[in-house]
Amino acid sequence: MSDLPQQLINGLWQGAALALFAMGYTLVFGVLDIINLAQGATYMWGAFFAFLCVTKLNWPIWYAIPAAMVGAGFLAVLLDRLAFKPLRSLTSGGLVLWAGFIVFLLGAVGNLSQDIKWVTIVSGALIMLGGFVLDYRSGKPLRTREVPHLAPIISSIGATFILVSLAISQFGAQVSRFPPNLFPVKPYNVTAEAVISPIQVLVLGLSLGLMIILSFLINRTQMGRAIRAIAWSERTSRLLGINVDYVIAQTFFISGALAGAAGVLLGLAFNRLEPNMGGEVELAGLTVIIVGGMGSIGGAAIAAFLVGMIRVLSVAYIDSSFRDAFVFGLLILVLLLRPSGIFGRSKTVRA
Amino acid sequence: MFEFLSNNISTINFVLINISLGLSIYITLATGLLSLANAGFMAIGAYTVAIIQTQTHIPFSFGFVMAIALGVTLALPIGIVALGLRDIYLAIATLGFGEIVRIIALNGDKVVRLFSTNKDVIVFNGAEGITLAYKTPTIIFGLPDTTWPILIYCLVAIYILATLHNSRYGRILASIRQDETAASTLGINVARYKLFAFVLGSAIAAGAGALGAPIVRVVDPHNYVFSRGVDILAYAVLGGMTHWVGPILGATVLTSLPEALRFLKDQRDIVNGLIIMLSIIYLPAGLADPRVWTIPRKLFALLGSMRSSARNDSKGL
Numbered sequence: 004m005s006d007l008p009q010q011l012i013n014g015l016w017q018g019a020a021l022a023l024f025a026m027g028y029t030l031v032f033g034v035l036d037i038i039n040l041a042q043g044a045t046y047m048w049g050a051f052f053a054f055l056c057v058t059k060l061n062w063p064i065w066y067a068i069p070a071a072m073v074g075a076g077f078l079a080v081l082l083d084r085l086a087f088k089p090l091r092s093l094t095s096g097g098l099v100l101w102a103g104f105i106v107f108l109l110g111a112v113g114n115l116s117q118d119i120k121w122v123t124i125v126s127g128a129l130i131m132l133g134g135f136v137l138d139y140r141s142g143k144p145l146r147t148r149e150v151p152h153l154a155p156i157i158s159s160i161g162a163t164f165i166l167v168s169l170a171i172s173q174f175g176a177q178v179s180r181f182p183p184n185l186f187p188v189k190p191y192n193v194t195a196e197a198v199i200s201p202i203q204v205l206v207l208g209l210s211l212g213l214m215i216i217l218s219f220l221i222n223r224t225q226m227g228r229a230i231r232a233i234a235w236s237e238r239t240s241r242l243l244g245i246n247v248d249y250v251i252a253q254t255f256f257i258s259g260a261l262a263g264a265a266g267v268l269l270g271l272a273f274n275r276l277e278p279n280m281g282g283e284v285e286l287a288g289l290t291v292i293i294v295g296g297m298g299s300i301g302g303a304a305i306a307a308f309l310v311g312m313i314r315v316l317s318v319a320y321i322d323s324s325f326r327d328a329f330v331f332g333l334l335i336l337v338l339l340l341r342p343s344g345i346f347g348r349s350k351t352v353r354a
Numbered sequence: 355m356f357e358f359l360s361n362n363i364s365t366i367n368f369v370l371i372n373i374s375l376g377l378s379i380y381i382t383l384a385t386g387l388l389s390l391a392n393a394g395f396m397a398i399g400a401y402t403v404a405i406i407q408t409q410t411h412i413p414f415s416f417g418f419v420m421a422i423a424l425g426v427t428l429a430l431p432i433g434i435v436a437l438g439l440r441d442i443y444l445a446i447a448t449l450g451f452g453e454i455v456r457i458i459a460l461n462g463d464k465v466v467r468l469f470s471t472n473k474d475v476i477v478f479n480g481a482e483g484i485t486l487a488y489k490t491p492t493i494i495f496g497l498p499d500t501t502w503p504i505l506i507y508c509l510v511a512i513y514i515l516a517t518l519h520n521s522r523y524g525r526i527l528a529s530i531r532q533d534e535t536a537a538s539t540l541g542i543n544v545a546r547y548k549l550f551a552f553v554l555g556s557a558i559a560a561g562a563g564a565l566g567a568p569i570v571r572v573v574d575p576h577n578y579v580f581s582r583g584v585d586i587l588a589y590a591v592l593g594g595m596t597h598w599v600g601p602i603l604g605a606t607v608l609t610s611l612p613e614a615l616r617f618l619k620d621q622r623d624i625v626n627g628l629i630i631m632l633s634i635i636y637l638p639a640g641l642a643d644p645r646v647w648t649i650p651r652k653l654f655a656l657l658g659s660m661r662s663s664a665r666n667d668s669k670g671l
Contacts (some may be wrong), residue, residue: 165624
């Protein structure tokens with residue numbers, strides 16, 4: 004057990020990154036009551052955005068991290084407009100957006116010659132932009148309906164598949180790595196045996212910083228008040244003149260940016276990027292938000308550290324191949340004993 | 355006719371297996387439960403058959419019965435504890451179950467060795483999976499003897515679900531889907547019927563997995579990952595979740611489409627994802643929705659009268 008301090012440090016920084024991911028998850032759930040299963044795909048794309056910035060544009064990592072967060076944020080907004088918004092209210096702009104998306108996909112993965120490929124991609128993106136604006140400006144939706152419970156989950160599963168296969172077609176299914184020497188590697192000594200590398204310090208520091216910024220945004224700003232108002236009742240917020248669509252887009256942006264940050268940080272820390280990396284963290288993230296209580300941001304942050312510790316300690320002391328089994332064991336245990344989560348308020352819908 | 359059958363026998367096999375799997379998720383969806391455990395139960399069925407075939411000399415038919423029995427025995431306790439959970443919570447719990455099954459299949463040998471005297475015993479064979487011996491299939495009435503059981507199984511499953519659909523049970527399940535609270539105020543024991551649907555779905559999935567094992571011949575954990583579960587979900591979503599014809603249509607279209615459109619083979623997942631998203635958004639009741647079949651007529655009517663706005667068209671969807 005002499006390496007226990009080391010394992011605790013590992014659990015701490017992995018838990019911090021997991022907390023970023025899970026807070027975005029739980030934020031969207033709190034506001035819209037939907038589980039965005041495509042969050043894992045946003046996380047993966049966040050990591051690859053940073054990868055593209057570093058390898059293709061030769062940006063230093065300090066620019067690549069915020070760029071990846073912004074990229075992932077916009078991706079999450081786009082996902083909302085494609086996968087969730089049409090379920091709430093269908094507009095003609097939404098149809099145009101979808102048409103543009105399909106043209107874009109055709110260009111991105113279709114078997115076309117190089118010139119036509121780029122023309123298709125760009126025209127798809129332009130149609131999408133037009134659809135986006137039309138969708139935002141449309142006053143009268145073609146259809147509004149009560150969202151069936153299962154529809155958003157199913158739709159976000161579909162979105163995950165598209166995003167992951169898109170990444171496979173662009174980067175290949177194999178592991179991509181950041182170029183070496185991006186970061187100093189000499190570890191600091193915390194105690195005699197336990198060390199922490201600079202990248203792990205960065206993960207921990209940035210995660211804690213973003214957590215504080217998020218709690219400030221939610222609790223102290225006008226935007227945060229609007230988000231909380233919509234979470235409480237969308238109808239009332241609309242009556243009070245809150246631009247619900249815009250605030251929902253902001254929520255998705257924050258959630259995506261957090262996922263993207265988690266993706267870059269974990270991608271850097273393990274130096275391992277692959278299109279399927281979202282699936283693993285997604286399942287851990289689901290555990291976190293359930294243990295923390297659905298929709299509770301503080302609960303998610305605490306639960307993330309708990310799950311991070313369990314993951315690290317089970318690898319260190321039991322068997323690495325059963326790591327996820329332990330996480331799921333915790334998930335099922337909490338679901339059965341206290342479905343509202345350890346830190347959840349019983350006011351929220353009971354499972 | 356026979357030539358067509360023998361040329362496309364693998365597609366036909368997969369269409370039949372997938373129809374059974376689509377039916378297995380349909381019965382839970384028709385009750386309003388999103389259970390993502392089907393791929394897990396399929397793995398249980400396939401592994402049961404494969405282990406019995408490789409470790410003992412018991413005939414296949416016994417293994418098939420064992421697979422369904424094991425599926426039911428596992429589904430009962432899981433259903434009893436998990437079905438207290440509502441929509442997303444149930445989806446997440448069943449997803450967790452599927453992953454646990456996969457982890458056990460991957461690391462089963464470590465567990466077996468704990469309890470066995472032989473420390474090198476290989477039962478599950480980890481990520482490589484179990485390879486079944488190849489037997490040249492005998493052709494009976496133009497179909498190989500591996501296809502017949504699936505065909506019969508599929509027809510039996512369709513028959514059961516169709517009978518169920520038109521019976522009191524089917525109406526009860528539909529009422530639970532539409533409004534659980536209202537159904538319980540009518541004196542329906544919601545928990546019992548949910549459990550019934552879950553166990554039936556799991557048994558169908560386990561049986562399909564068992565019958566699929568001799569056809570795929572390699573039973574490894576990668577065949578039963580989450581994405582397989584999503585494939586299965588796509589069949590029911592595209593086809594429609596309210597009528598048993600739905601998953602049959604969905605599975606047939608989605609399984610034979612990649613064969614027909616070979617150039618899409620690499621992009622299968624993208625096409626699957628698009629189909630899931632587009633059909634859940636624009637075709638919420640699936641292909642089996644009777645209103646879908648009137649869309650062409652409505653489109654003609656729309657073209658005929660220039661005054662019609664886009665509003666009427668969307669109502670048709």
